[in-house]
Amino acid sequence: MTKKTIAVLPGDGIGPEVTRAAIQVLESIGRLYDHEFVFREGLIGGSAIDEKGDPLPLETREISAESDGILLGAVGGPEWDHLPGDQRPEQGLLGIRKMLDLYANLRPVKAYEALIDASPLKTDIVAGVDFMIVRELTGGLYFGEPKKRETIDGEEQAIDTLAYKQSEIKRIAERAFEAARVREGKVLSVDKANVLESSRLWRETVTECAETYPDITLEHMLVDNAAMQLIAQPTAFDVIVTENTFGDILSDEASMLTGSLGLLPSASLGATGIGLYEPVHGSAPDIAGKNRANPLAAIASAAMMLKYGLQMEEEATRIENALEKVLEAGYRTADITESTQAVTTTEMTEAVVKALE
Numbered sequence: 001m002t003k004k005t006i007a008v009l010p011g012d013g014i015g016p017e018v019t020r021a022a023i024q025v026l027e028s029i030g031r032l033y034d035h036e037f038v039f040r041e042g043l044i045g046g047s048a049i050d051e052k053g054d055p056l057p058l059e060t061r062e063i064s065a066e067s068d069g070i071l072l073g074a075v076g077g078p079e080w081d082h083l084p085g086d087q088r089p090e091q092g093l094l095g096i097r098k099m100l101d102l103y104a105n106l107r108p109v110k111a112y113e114a115l116i117d118a119s120p121l122k123t124d125i126v127a128g129v130d131f132m133i134v135r136e137l138t139g140g141l142y143f144g145e146p147k148k149r150e151t152i153d154g155e156e157q158a159i160d161t162l163a164y165k166q167s168e169i170k171r172i173a174e175r176a177f178e179a180a181r182v183r184e185g186k187v188l189s190v191d192k193a194n195v196l197e198s199s200r201l202w203r204e205t206v207t208e209c210a211e212t213y214p215d216i217t218l219e220h221m222l223v224d225n226a227a228m229q230l231i232a233q234p235t236a237f238d239v240i241v242t243e244n245t246f247g248d249i250l251s252d253e254a255s256m257l258t259g260s261l262g263l264l265p266s267a268s269l270g271a272t273g274i275g276l277y278e279p280v281h282g283s284a285p286d287i288a289g290k291n292r293a294n295p296l297a298a299i300a301s302a303a304m305m306l307k308y309g310l311q312m313e314e315e316a317t318r319i320e321n322a323l324e325k326v327l328e329a330g331y332r333t334a335d336i337t338e339s340t341q342a343v344t345t346t347e348m349t350e351a352v353v354k355a356l357e
């Protein structure tokens with residue numbers, strides 16, 4: 001029997017609902033493969049602010065640092081919107097990414113065949129969509145200093161900074177080239193090098209790094225064009241590597257190629273060996289507490305934990321196959337159907353568990 005300790009940080013809004021679904025699926029995998037998963041729960045985000053006055057309490061940091069992998073739901077919501085920027089729920093998430101140096105955020109975008117008509121785009125455009133966004137996660141615009149407000153000439157101004165060291169660009173580029181090696185061998189680096197100095201360094205560094213990967217084809221594209229090309233010809237992409245904010249925005253856009261933001265998983269990896277696995281979506285306050293959230297992104301994130309973090313590839317594939325099976329069988333949460341017959345979060349989860357067995 002293999003024993004693994006998993007830190008569970010449900011967070012806010014639909015976070016707890018979809019995390020519960022992922023745990024149910026992992027428990028089922030545990031039974032099927034004789035693994036013991038020990039789940040240790042921690043507070044993060046708004047709920048942590050409410051209970052501990054801190055979006056990333058010490059206990060959560062300890063539970064996470066002692067784990068074999070972290071499963072996270074989502075953070076944030078209107079209850080905490082009035083707080084200043086450095087005390088908001090989102091700081092808990094940025095904080096844990098930084099604490100564990102989780103600089104590589106892998107966001108696979110794959111259209112399920114059964115959902116080809118769930119995308120608002122024409123089916124011949126989205127059929128066969130299968131690419132990976134490799135988003136830099138601990139630098140760029142979300143982390144650069146200074147980040148502050150100040151009063152200049154009696155007027156308030158706010159500053160965010162987009163800064164990258166060459167070493168930060170190099171290590172994310174290497175992740176992208178490695179990812180491309182086990183895919184179609186194509187990397188597209190997305191930047192705004194016509195305007196941003198940080199993007200010019202990004203482009204130079206990625207180009208230099210490519211010399212070590214002669215088997216991989218590298219192309220560059222400006223981010224505004226990339227946003228358009230994702231819709232125009234999404235099957236042309238293989239691996240996209242990009243800055244933190246660009247990757248954040250492009251991945252939400254890309255989710256609609258698959259039909260819903262509720263379908264996209266992610267893995268955040270660094271040098272420590274402890275990965276963090278979370279859906280791409282946020283806390284969805286508009287549907288929180290209604291048993292309406294699509295749990296598939298969270299369940300697919302648990303599968304990514306098995307694959308990338310716990311070396312349980314067969315088990316991960318079993319989950320991925322179960323997801324395809326339930327969609328082929330017609331199960332649809334409200335975000336992927338116009339019918340009034342949508343299933344609930346719990347019904348979808350039970351269907352996945354059944355499909356596993």
Ligand SMILES: NC(=O)C1=CN([C@@H]2O[C@H](COP(=O)(O)OP(=O)(O)OC[C@H]3O[C@@H](n4cnc5c(N)ncnc54)[C@H](O)[C@@H]3O)[C@@H](O)[C@H]2O)C=CC1
Pocket residue numbers: 014018073074075076077078090093261262263278279280281282283284285286287292293294295297335
């Ligand atoms: N990783 C995280 O924890 C993230 C947190 N946030 C936070 O979440 C809060 C809400 O942000 P929004 O901009 O509304 O983005 P969001 O991703 O929470 O929701 C955007 C839209 O997608 C829908 N949606 C999201 N996940 C879904 C799911 N699993 N099933 C069905 N529908 C789903 C929502 O109902 C909403 O209409 C904010 O406080 C924001 O800061 C936003 C993005 C990521």
Ligand SMILES: CC(C)CC(=O)C(=O)O
Pocket residue numbers: 090093094142248280282
């Ligand atoms: C706190 C935000 C950066 C979360 C988010 O939108 C994301 O990581 O996708």
Ligand SMILES: [Mg+2]
Pocket residue numbers: 248249252280
């Ligand atoms: Mg986002």
